[in-house]
Amino acid sequence: MLLPMAPARDPMTPRVARVRKRRRDGPQVFTLDIELDTAEADDLAPFAPGQFNMLTAFGIGEVPISLSGDAARPGRLVHTIRGVGAVSTALVGLRPGDAVGLRGPFGVGWPMEEAVGKDVIVVAGGLGLAPLRPALYHLFTQRARFGEVTLLYGTRSPDDILFRHEIESWRRRLDVDIEVTVDHALADWHGHVGVVPWLIPHASFDPEESVALVCGPEVMMRFTIAALRDAGLGEDAIYLSMERNMKCAVGLCGHCQFGPVFVCRDGPVFRYDRVRDLLALKEL
């Protein structure tokens, strides 16, 4: 006997989730660990590194937030948020037990399968480390499938370093190279000072057999792409996570239209050669 099929969930209707944990990860930056009720979680699709969810602060609004947790633990929905606007400020103010709306996961993530067998250079700027963290977890847990793995992370000052304790634990690994730089620091900082693209010429990777994953403010990404190209990387080996004004998240409303593509549906991760010309257009 055929069982009646459950009606497909409307992608525009949020599920109600609860904040399980809230942790401060930097100035105005908080990581929310949220969970769904068992009934709500049943048909939740697993996420891929680089995808995002739409989170609702009830009564205020909805914003796209990248998943920053481990995709191998799909029940744990982790989002790292900087409180800058009305919605994100409300989200970072939520406490354990508070309700939050959730739609997703959406979008195209990082090319983890294309990177197999190659050197992987991960370049993150500021909060851009959050959408890259699931990719890093994947690289670390499946380390043997990749060549050299390098993380270059740049941020504003030592106080702004995201996931600081975790970066310190990653640095203890002998099979990854991790360099952190800040734009300015006081004398008690003994690490690099300077912009993150400057670290690229010192990184160890074979430009013919590498994939670069880049996420950060767009200006930082433009300088990073130039440095990666100078280091010999092809345009088809560089992937970026783009940030645009995503609303519906399913390619209908057009708010995030970026030339011929929708960032929510066709991105947020794009191969550089496919968006190179669009990046140069100020109107977009």
Next chain:
Amino acid sequence: MEGLERILMQHRFFAGLEAGYCELVCGCAKNVRFEAGQYLFHEGDPADQIYLLRHGRVALEMAAPGRNAVTFQTLGEGEIVGISWLIPPYHWSYDARALERIRAISLDAACLRNKCEADHDFGYDMMKRFVPVLVERLHATRMQILDVYGTPA
């Protein structure tokens, strides 16, 4: 001197330098060492040396009254400390502090300037090596001024 020539030719900054030019540079060069915490130079001092770092890291700092010194750049092996020697009035505009023990080649700036003036082909070769460093630092400064990681307006 042979040892110094070899070190110079192996330094990233002088990659591919003609042998004759290497001899000219070596005539202005010596090995130097700084201990951690020691200053290579201070803001306002005459920019009379250029340092090619061989080992260790240097912090470039600026101090303001009532504030601790702010490091705006660190430089390491294979990099150059000091661009002010190129442009009059040849004074440093920041402090340079050794973060760890430094081994470097120091080039006498006046000696190098005179050789550039006397042999413009040599001078042009030097300019082609130093100008990209200037441009690279200008780009980095732009990115820092833009404060790209700051809270969006």
